[in-house]
Amino acid sequence: MLVLAVVAGMVAFAPVTAQQLPERQGFFDIRSATTLLNEGVHELEARLQLILSDEALDALNSGVPLRIELNFEVIRVRGLWLDSLDASLTFTYELEYRPLSQRYVVRNLNSGDQESFATLYSALNNLGRIQGLPVVDDAVLDLDSRYRFRLQARLSTRQYPAALRLLFFWRSQWQLESDWYEWTLAR
């Protein structure tokens, strides 16, 4: 009977595990990133390559909005001591497909601005082109210290209902996360 129960459990989960077909896995990559000082504010210039996995794409086309987070960190180099994380910023963008207009809407959740695109390509292209995004005021940075900045893009699943989060947790296609791209602050 115990075996029966186990088999029943396995059968129930079979769809979860059996969907390992050769699909596009997707990836996030930061091609370049730097900051430019403009009127006392360091502004981020970055080029990202955001390729969605088939599952994420499927979800997007099923009306599930995707959230893409840009994590930016300011790290102060401390020589012999461990480096200190002085600031950490997250810019969140939401990508949503609107069936009525058949457009992809990219929404900056930090500012509330949104743009719509007829194709996913142009939406992701727009998302991957960060220009003049103010990240840190130069005044808060210590003049005598050396700083490292780093950037990471990732697909967030925190906003979804539990059932989806549980599903996404086990799926590699939902673990889209770029490596940290790091550069030093040039003065």
Next chain:
Amino acid sequence: MDTRKIRRAAIALIGAIGVGLALFALFLLSWTPQNSEDYESLHITILLINIAGVVVLFVLMVGNLAKLFNDYRNHVPGSKLKARMVGMFVGLAVLPLLVVFYFSIQFINSGIDSWFNIEIEEGLDDALKLSQAALGIQMRDHLRTTVKISDRLQDVNPRQLIFELSMMRRESGASEISIYGRNSRIIATSSDRSAGSLPQMLTDEVALQIRQNRPYVGLEPLESGGFEIRTAVPFGASNRSDLGGVIQALYPVPDRIGMMADSVDSSYNEYKRAVFIREPLKQNFTLTLTVVLMLSLLASIYGAFVLSRRLVAPIQDLVAGTRAVAEGDFDTRLPTPSRDEIGFLISSFNDMTQRLSSARREASLNQALVEAERANLAVILDRLSTGVVALESDLRIRNANEASGSILNVNLEDRVGEYLPDVAAGQPLLEQFVDVARVHLNAGETEWREQIVLRGEVGRRVLTCACTTLPGDEDHAAGYVVVFDDITALLQAQRDAAWGEVARRLAHEIKNPLTPIQLSAERMRRKYLHTLSDEDAQVLDRATHTIVQQVEAMKEMVNAFSDYARAPDLDINRFDIGVLAHEVVDLYRAQESEISIVLNTDTELPEVEADMGRIRQILHNLIRNATEALEHAEGGRIDVGISAAEVHGVDVIEIVVADNGPGFQTDSVSQIFDPYVTTKPKGTGLGLAIVKKLVEEHAGIIVAENQEEGGAVIRIQLPVNEIARGHMIARLPGLVEKRRERA
């Protein structure tokens, strides 16, 4: 607490932890705030706890199952009952669980599926398409309007361009119309928004389409909700090269239509999302339910093991206890588990074993007492001078004491279990004894008393014998016990005492008148001898002479009796008996007799502790006895031998006097030592009686017998010293009485 209990408690604790974990995890699973930020990690924790609970319970279950299987195979008491109970409990628990599980899954799946149906989906699809169609008409209209505006503006004077643009915007209902030159530079714009707000830039899409010389129309969702229709057409005139570019017009979708379109859009999206989420939701519920089922199953199986173990444990204890009692361990006490029927059974068992134990203790105590009594009896029997022989009803020897052996000259103690007549074969004394006993037993007399005279090589032996039955069954006697005493010595002592009395009386009654008789006869002779005639005088002389001579003889005889009766204390000295023997023998050799006396003494004789005078008298009497026996024989020879020997472990000096005379008359051998028994014409008949008396005073043994080649031999065994004398008295109890009597 022993290790078994600790182990059991540890396992129970692990089980409790497993069940606790499982319940905690289940609680968390249902309680978890599903939208919490750290849902994944929380969920993983919960899942891990659940898995840990499942693993713990599974390991416990497998361990219990293996143990049960092992016990069952090894026929451990109670294992079959336990297996049956576990099977029953598991069956009771598992079947309903599986049924509930199955129906729950069914309900969940059908419940979730019921949220979706084809009609709703089609309705939503239709609504979307309708909205798209309705908005599509508007979009096409607005595009046409934009094209018209573009056509009209072609010919407008550039200085009036802004004005015309504003007018056309108002006419067309657009919210913003902008003209872009090359490089997307804004040439002119008109907007209904407040001044200061910037006109919208050309998007890449628009620019791309215009570059391809195609008009652009698009429905764009707004941040604030609703939609906006963006149209763009190429704008430019051959005569106005500076204006070659794009006219973009933005038209608001009416609020009401926009809201409805928004609603359709979001509803459609919601529905699609719900469809998308359907399978994960089902899987999630199934997973949760499966975990719950697994935990419940394992917990209930483990519970079944625990419960059956608790129920069976007292029964197993009882079985083990019963086995222990069967093997003779009455000290087994079982722990009383509860106050129920099993508890009552176990306390009854404990009572029983306690009683058995005390009964056995009493029995062994009684046995020990009996053994002690038996040992005492054995000691008493061994120390008795009375012979005791216990016989089975078939005359097998059951028991015999040492005295019986020494009286009958057979060691009966070593022949226990043998048939008495077989033991008696070749043992003259015992044979006679058995014959007498048989006569009585054959006659059916089981209780009898008789004085038996046994004739042996060393003389006769008188026994008083009594027989009685041993208590046995009602019909059969368990055996007989024959008790007998050697009263030979006692009879002898009585005879000796009688003779002593006679001697004393003779001394007193006869010796006193003898002197007056002798004196009277002498006086008569002296007074009348010379007065009488020769003839009468001769008669008188002869008569008085005879009287005096006979009186003398009578005096001698009376003195001899007196000597026999008198018993002065022994005067013990150490002396060389060889030297003494030489002295005595030389005295007889000097008498110029024809009898040859040969003396043989051991070269190394120990010194003897004895009354030298009496030993001398013994030797005198024996040699004189022998010479008198050989008085008329030719070639008479007396052999006197003195040697050291050991009798019954006692050091003795053996004196042997043998002659080659006529020997003892066979019928008088047994009474040869009685006073006045003599085979010789001469002699008082007291010689050997006195010798025997003297020997017995020294705790010695004297034996008279005839030699096969003729002649008499007398053997005397005297203890060499006081210690040996003590041992001899202990060995021959009959001597004690005689010595006492003498004393």
